Amino acid sequence: MNGLPNWLTDEKGSADIAPLLAPDSPVSLESLAAEAKAITLRRFGRTMSLYAPLYLSNYCSSGCVYCGYASDRKTLRRRLDFQEVERELECMKTMGINDVLLLTGERTSDASFDYLRRCVDIAATLMPKISVEAFPMDINEYRALADSGCTGITIYQETYDPDQYNMLHRWGPKKNFLDRLETPERALQAGIKTVGVGALLGLYQPEKEALKLLRHVRHLCKTYWKAGLSVSFPRMRPQTGGYQPPFPVTDSFLARMIFAFRIGLPDVELALSTRESPRFRDGMAGLAITRMSIASRTTVGGYIEQNNDEKGQFEVHDDRNVEEFCFALQEKNIEPVFKNWEPVYNGPCSE
């Protein structure tokens, strides 16, 4: 594909970490873990910041092969109305949540920018910290979201390989690889304070994806010096479409990747969602991960009424409730941090 940015193709940008991820790496997983743990402890201490996702709508105009919400799936489509949004957030608040990630699918008339912005407005009356994981937007839209109190955008590239990307994204606006790749930069230019990036692990050769993702983060750090970066490691989970990942990622590779990211990006927030098992999550807490989702529902709404027939975007693996999960963290001498932001710092970053 023409027009790929230099940072994506120039392997020098990840040459220090590549040997740690190579299949025949001489560096043991155990020694990587020890180094990652030491860095995490110094920089982030014994704390874990917690957030929860709220699925606002599962309408979608795109056709991603791997997703249960793709527009050709026979999923029941639903969108929360504004009262429901408020009630869901209030319910999350009673669970202790103060950091929410609002999600929708690709842009549709049912889940448009205006709808999303209203939802952010509502969330801002209840939650100190609001992030959005939705469709790519233009600079003016991101600026408007920041004005409403949105501090973070999450946008996964899914795969950093343009050919694989083209194959997996069958139709819809998401088919545009470069537009998606440039989305974090548009958000940061608009004054959004934090950007979360990631690759959907399982879609392509994991080692290559990891190194390109690392270069992406380093590029963003260098270009946008005020940016708060967080990296997630979503691994494909069973979902409605029944898609089997062509490059399944093992626990040990995932752990190796997360440790390598901590070593290569010592100050960056590393996040792990409830896609992963309790055993894996508990194990990674304190070693490299500093941010986790908790008690997640991946169905639209889903915090007040738990409808067991409805399928979410993916199956949650760690389904412990807030108390159970916090107890596990505390057993490891890690403080669950529910509030780590003040709305007084909201609004676009000044340039």
Add this chain to the structure above:
Amino acid sequence: MNELQIGTHTFSSRLILGTGKFGNVQSMLDAIRAAGTELVTVALRRFNREQVEHDLFAALSTIEGLTLMPNTSGASNAQEAVRAAHISRELSGSPFIKVEIHPNPQHLMPDPIETYEASRILASEGFLVMPYIPADPVLAKRLEDAGCASVMPLGSAIGSGHGLATAEMIKLIIRESSIPVIVDAGLRSPSEACAAMEMGCEAVLVNSAIAAAENPAEMASAFNDAVKAGLKARDAGIMPKSGSAVATSPLTSFLGKTS
């Protein structure tokens, strides 16, 4: 005079603690007690008025005689820091504010320009302003002139554990400062805190080194001892360094009194 004086307030302990990185609230409280500390800093963003069980401020208020110094960490510019200071004062009632502005969330280095601006405004409003700054002697003097109650230069990057990497600059700051100089950030071990006190700092602020220790309360107690030792040594008069050996019986005594 063994007390630390900041503005009109005096403290007998010269060890200030950060509260952000502890594994649980109890270990934070135990460490504060073991440190003998009387002044702690707490981030406004960790204040949680609605859920008291997650509120660091509420937990800290249970220790009697502890003075709180809210900090503005999270602010990326002067305007945000000033707003945060106002809310902090309202919530905590403390006249102290630690101005902490780090627009780059990766390395958390303080922004000298925005820090100066926020400190100037807050000092003129009557806050006891304690800015967290790069170890820059000129900036330190500018902040003193702006009415700050102390300056808090970094020993090295937050959470780096690289100790007093900026020692030469801190010595210059101390030499010229009329307000307390407090080393903040980067200290890893009690010996480094001791060295900072020997060097002439009025106090040290520690967080990671205590919170990340296997036994935070024990480490806090060790820092407490080290800070006292450093001060005692300084008061006792530390022997000056010399470039060459100095004989105990002077080599030029045969000249008799020369002046």
